[in-house]
Amino acid sequence: MxxxxxxxxxxxxxxxxxxxxxxxxxxxxxxxxxxxxxxxxxxxxxxxxxxxxxxxxxxxxxxxxxxxxxxxxxxxxxxxxxxxxxxxxxxxxxxxxxxxxxxxHHFISDQTIAQNRFAAYVREMGYALGPAGIELACQVRDGQRQLPFFEAPLxxxxxxxxxxxxxxxxxxxxxxxxxxxxxxxxxxxxxIASYPAVSRRAQLDWPADAVIFGSFGQVWREKQIEAALRAFARVREVAPQARYLIVGDWAAGGCDLPALIAESGIADFVYCTGQVPDLADFVSWIATADVVVNLRAPTVGETSATALRALVGSRSLIVYDHGWYAELPDEICLKVAPLDDEALLAAMLKLGTDAALRNTMGQRGREYATQVHxxxxxxxxxxxxxxxxxxxxxxxxxxxxx
Amino acid sequence: MTTPPPDPLDQLRAMVTLQEQGFRSQVPLIGPLIARFRELWNGVATKWYVRPLIQQQNAINQQQVALLSAQVAGLRDVVSRLAVDEARLHHQAVRQQDHDEWLIDLDHEQVSLTRSQAEFAVRLIQVERLLLEIEQRLARLEPIPGADSEGS
Structure with missing residues (x-):
């Protein structure tokens, strides 16, 4: 044409x-x-x-x-x-x-069950899984089982x-x-586009040599922030100057972040911004972190814009080794087995204590993202x-x- | 062939009427005399006091048995109706499943038709664009007859 x-x-x-x-x-x-x-x-x-x-x-x-x-x-x-x-x-x-x-499945249940249209949910389950799907939907309605978010993609x-x-x-x-x-x-x-970003480090009143880990975007259960903070608490035993930055809304995700931080005994070393006003602010906070910890498990096959923004912003990156994340080249991020706390700790320690590795990885990540993406x-x-x-x-x- | 267990209600019916018992004595020679004496003496108490109680109890027993019989008959009726309903429910469940499968098939068919419709719409739009392009080319190649004379 x-x-x-x-x-x-x-x-x-x-x-x-x-x-x-x-x-x-x-x-x-x-x-x-x-x-x-x-x-x-x-x-x-x-x-x-x-x-x-x-x-x-x-x-x-x-x-x-x-x-x-x-x-x-x-x-x-x-x-x-x-x-x-x-x-x-x-x-x-x-x-x-x-x-x-x-x-x-989250979308379909939001458009059906959440709007009191259970029959429409039953229809979608039937369409996808046949009569067994209808039976499954009825069990959900009767409270006999949870919504199968990750079993049925719908x-x-x-x-x-x-x-x-x-x-x-x-x-x-x-x-x-x-x-x-x-x-x-x-x-x-x-x-993914590249934006001019200015580090907000000076705002934080943290030591000049603090290695800043960060997690970005809405804090859902699947983002495994709990695992990241557990590992961070142990990282501090080796690198006491380490700090953690959490940028994004946590209230909507059903996660009691302040309680979680308090329980971990790391309240003085973690800073939560809450929801930020716009994308420019968001990328500036990403530029503030030295290591972006971008976990997600289970995955619904999503692509993480946060991970890509971290790469474009020359940040070193830690992800779980599954789904789309597994396809990222090995030289631009550290990939750890999903839900493996020890592997996560090892990766955080590795990047937290090796500035040269962070820089190399960050530069390679930027080259990759600006070309491929x-x-x-x-x-x-x-x-x-x-x-x-x-x-x-x-x-x-x-x-x-x- | 095994004999069916006795019906408890029949057993109850057999016991519904209380019977007065006659007196007997095993004493040799004067035993019948003793029994006769006791019977006469007992007649005084039974006639005026125990017999009315027996009659009242018999009436109660008969009423209870009648009531129980009616309830058992009712229960048997319910059980047989439940069996019919259960069979009907099973039949309905099978039909419901057939219906579900039929609706699912229809849903798939509808999706397939909608997709075909979308494909045809895309083709139609392309044909229209193609025709428009051809018309524009033709218009550039061949001036419409008489267009010049009208314009001059």
């Missing part, structure tokens, strides 16, 4: 406090150089002026009557409540789906509807191939993939009946 692609782009957008809004903020300028983009957002969502000044923005419900004006709909789909309206649109008008999380409907799926890791791609999804699946390295590179993968989907569906293609 010689003309520019016209894309209907569905995504949460800034100021929404979700990683996918930031993802779109960083991808859109590059994608807009190659295609014509119209944005579609939830009925009640705000859109920052920086975005609405650059792109036409419409409410999701308007897409039904506008859809003939676009070559394809593109859905940025994640596992949070920000994706409710777009999921409804996707169910009626499928297109290209960018799957940010392999598992969508992504089947979305995958079977989509004309193509973009994912951010081979880990997720392999799972989709095992599910025999009926459409092309392609990997795109998650785009460059937004313009991701934008080109998007365009190539869309064109491939359209070519497969075009009149004259051998798969298309005449």
């Amino acid at each position: 010689s003309q520019r692609l016209r894309i209907a782009y569905f995504s949460p957008l800034p100021p929404a406090r979700t990683g996918i809004a930031d993802y779109s903020r960083e991808l859109l300028p590059c994608l807009a150089r190659l295609t014509d983009i119209t944005l579609f957002v939830d009925e009640s969502a705000d859109v920052s002026e920086a975005i609405s000044g650059e792109f036409p923005v419409h409410r999701t419900h308007a897409y039904a009557r506008m859809r003939w004006g676009f070559d394809i709909a593109l859905y940025q789909m994640g596992n949070s409540s920000y994706h409710g309206a777009m999921y409804d649109a996707l169910r009626h008008y499928p297109g290209l789906t960018v799957l940010h999380d392999y598992g969508l 992504n089947d409907r979305l995958l079977q509807l989509s004309l193509g799926v973009l994912v951010h890791s081979d880990y997720v791609r392999q799972q989709l191939l095992a599910q025999k999804v009926p459409c092309p699946v392609e990997i795109v390295a998650a785009p 460059a937004p313009q590179r991701a934008a080109q993968v998007y365009v190539d993939f869309i064109q491939r989907i359209l070519a497969n569906l075009s009149p004259g293609h051998p798969d298309v009946p005449s």
